[in-house]
Amino acid sequence: MSETGLTFSPEIELRLDEAARLCAERGVTLTPLRREVLGLVLSSEQPIGAYALLDRLRRRRRGAAPPTVYRVLDFLRALGFVHKVERLNAFVGCPSASNYVGHDQGHAVQFLICTRCGRVTETEDDAIAAAIADAAERHGFRQMRATVEIEGICRACVG
Amino acid sequence: MSETGLTFSPEIELRLDEAARLCAERGVTLTPLRREVLGLVLSSEQPIGAYALLDRLRRRRRGAAPPTVYRVLDFLRALGFVHKVERLNAFVGCPSASNYVGHDQGHAVQFLICTRCGRVTETEDDAIAAAIADAAERHGFRQMRATVEIEGICRACVG
DNA sequence: CTCGTCAATGTTATAATATAACGCGTCAAG
DNA sequence: CTTGACGCGTTATATTATAACATTGACGAG
Numbered sequence: 136m137s138e139t140g141l142t143f144s145p146e147i148e149l150r151l152d153e154a155a156r157l158c159a160e161r162g163v164t165l166t167p168l169r170r171e172v173l174g175l176v177l178s179s180e181q182p183i184g185a186y187a188l189l190d191r192l193r194r195r196r197r198g199a200a201p202p203t204v205y206r207v208l209d210f211l212r213a214l215g216f217v218h219k220v221e222r223l224n225a226f227v228g229c230p231s232a233s234n235y236v237g238h239d240q241g242h243a244v245q246f247l248i249c250t251r252c253g254r255v256t257e258t259e260d261d262a263i264a265a266a267i268a269d270a271a272e273r274h275g276f277r278q279m280r281a282t283v284e285i286e287g288i289c290r291a292c293v294g
Numbered sequence: 295m296s297e298t299g300l301t302f303s304p305e306i307e308l309r310l311d312e313a314a315r316l317c318a319e320r321g322v323t324l325t326p327l328r329r330e331v332l333g334l335v336l337s338s339e340q341p342i343g344a345y346a347l348l349d350r351l352r353r354r355r356r357g358a359a360p361p362t363v364y365r366v367l368d369f370l371r372a373l374g375f376v377h378k379v380e381r382l383n384a385f386v387g388c389p390s391a392s393n394y395v396g397h398d399q400g401h402a403v404q405f406l407i408c409t410r411c412g413r414v415t416e417t418e419d420d421a422i423a424a425a426i427a428d429a430a431e432r433h434g435f436r437q438m439r440a441t442v443e444i445e446g447i448c449r450a451c452v453g
Numbered sequence: 454c455t456c457g458t459c460a461a462t463g464t465t466a467t468a469a470t471a472t473a474a475c476g477c478g479t480c481a482a483g
Numbered sequence: 484c485t486t487g488a489c490g491c492g493t494t495a496t497a498t499t500a501t502a503a504c505a506t507t508g509a510c511g512a513g
Contacts, residue, residue, distance in 0.1 A: 166490070185470070200493065205471065207491095221380040222441055224470060224499095245426075247435050258429060266425040267404075267444055270417060275449030276406050282381055284441040285426055290434030325461070344499065359464065364500065366462095383470095383499060 142195075143174040150177060150228075154216055161214070171195065172207040173228070176217055181253040182225035220246055220255055222284045227255050243267075243281060249289035256289065301354075302333040309336060309387075313375055320373070330354065331366040332387070335376055340412040341384035379405055379414055381443050386414050402426075402440060408448035415448065 141148055151174055155165040165173070175191050176183055185204050192199045208226060211217040217226050231242070243264040247256040263283060271278040300307055310333055314324040324332070334350050335342055344363050351358045367385060370376040376385050390401070402423040406415040422442060430437040 164490085168491075198492065201471070202473090202493085203491075221443075245429065247430065247433055249435075250438070256433065256435075258433070260425065260429040262425040263422065263429055266419065266421040267442070270404065270419040270422055271406065271444055271446065274406055274415065274417070275452070276408075276415075276444065276446050277452050278444055278446040279409070280445050282441065282443040282445075283426070284380070285430055285435065285437055286439050286441075287430065287435050287437040293434070293436050323460085327462075357463065360500070361464085361502090362462070 142171065143178055147174055147177050154214075158214065163210075163214070168196070168203070169207050169210060172204060173211055173216055176211070176226055177228040179228075182220045182223050182227045182255050184223075184225045188226070215242070218244065218246075218257070220248065220284060221282055222248060222286065223255075227257065230257055231259070243283075245283035245285065247289065248284055248286045249292055250286055251288050251292040254289060301330065302337055306333055306336050313373075317373065322369075322373070327355070327362070328366050328369060331363060332370055332375055335370070335385055336387040338387075341379045341382050341386045341414050343382075343384045347385070374401070377403065377405075377416070379407065379443060380441055381407060381445065382414075386416065389416055390418070402442075404442035404444065406448065407443055407445045408451055409445055410447050410451040413448060 143151065151165070151170050154173060155170065158165040172188065172192060175188055185201065185208065188208075189199060189201060189204045192204060196203075208217060208219075212219060212226075216229055218229055219226050227246075229244070242259055245258050245260055245263055247258065249255070264281075267281050267283070268278060302310065310324070310329050313332060314329065317324040331347065331351060334347055344360065344367065347367075348358060348360060348363045351363060355362075367376060367378075371378065371385075375388055377388055378385050386405075388403070401418055404417050404419055404422055406417065408414070423440075426440050426442070427437060
């Protein structure tokens with residue numbers, strides 16, 4: 136009857152389709168492997184580490200190795216589909232990848248990391264970005280990108 | 295005649311003395327090992343990785359091992375004498391440790407990371423801190439600390 | 454004194470994260 | 484048809500960090 140069926144939830148498949156479209160626009164390819172890795176990242180409630188990703192990937196692709204996932208993550212980050220949370224050495228899907236600009240930067244994002252539930256919320260706060268740009272300028276510093284990771288307890292956890 | 299001589303430059307020895315004083319105030323001890331590690335971090339022009347630190351430490355202490363430096367770094371970070379630069383997995387001395395407040399936080403600091411010369415400048419920008427606090431609050435997020443790391447080209451390098 | 458306790462460090466092993474380097478197949482341009 | 488770029492496989496290794504347990508020395512209670 137049916138084929139393998141959808142690998143991911145319909146919502147995520149939609150986002151993957153959108154990502155494929157954006158890739159095509161930029162003259163690059165969202166290969167099956169890349170699509171699968173992105174789907175796994177997007178499916179994770181929490182930031183996912185490269186090796187956790189690798190484990191999950193291996194359920195479907197025998198022989199996947201660290202370079203497999205790191206290469207794909209590099210690709211996805213360069214396109215802005217995925218971000219790395221430095222504090223956690225883990226990766227999150229970008230909720231607004233259509234805003235894409237460039238190499239894991241472009242739209243200045245910040246993360247709210249809940250140390251209780253482990254979830255990470257991405258924001259794009261212009262006031263923070265402006266304050267940072269301003270501070271950089273005052274130091275005569277030519278800013279390329281900024282990492283902003285706020286740790287604490289999220290609304291849901293704090294009750 | 296003289297003994298071993300000063301391990302570090304006079305300026306750094308002064309800062310180490312000050313650190314020892316602050317430790318005493320807080321009822322903890324800046325042991326010789328801790329003093330030496332802090333001196334090494336302060337002596338480094340650039341952020342220094344734990345294993346680079348370990349190498350240098352070994353010149354004077356045979357048998358130093360990774361836990362040796364990680365434990366000391368934890369101690370120094372808890373006191374605010376040292377910060378970790380997450381983007382680099384490396385450590386910098388805090389220029390204003392007298393402002394100490396607590397566990398590698400307290401006074402909200404930001405880093406300006408020059409990707410050309412590798413130097414890192416620490417700042418304490420209230421506008422950034424305020425913008426972050428404000429954004430957190432708007433998300434109903436109880437902020438505990440924030441990592442802000444700005445990458446680009448420093449004044450000296452950009453000319 | 455001497456015992457217990459604690460902070461500090463030593464010691465061994467291993468976990469977790471990330472990259473280097475090379476090979477191989479496909480496919481399109483020339 | 485061959486050359487070069489891309490995508491991925493494969494093996495090995497580098498880098499960063501922690502777990503777990505042992506030893507030492509200082510110091511107060513008894």
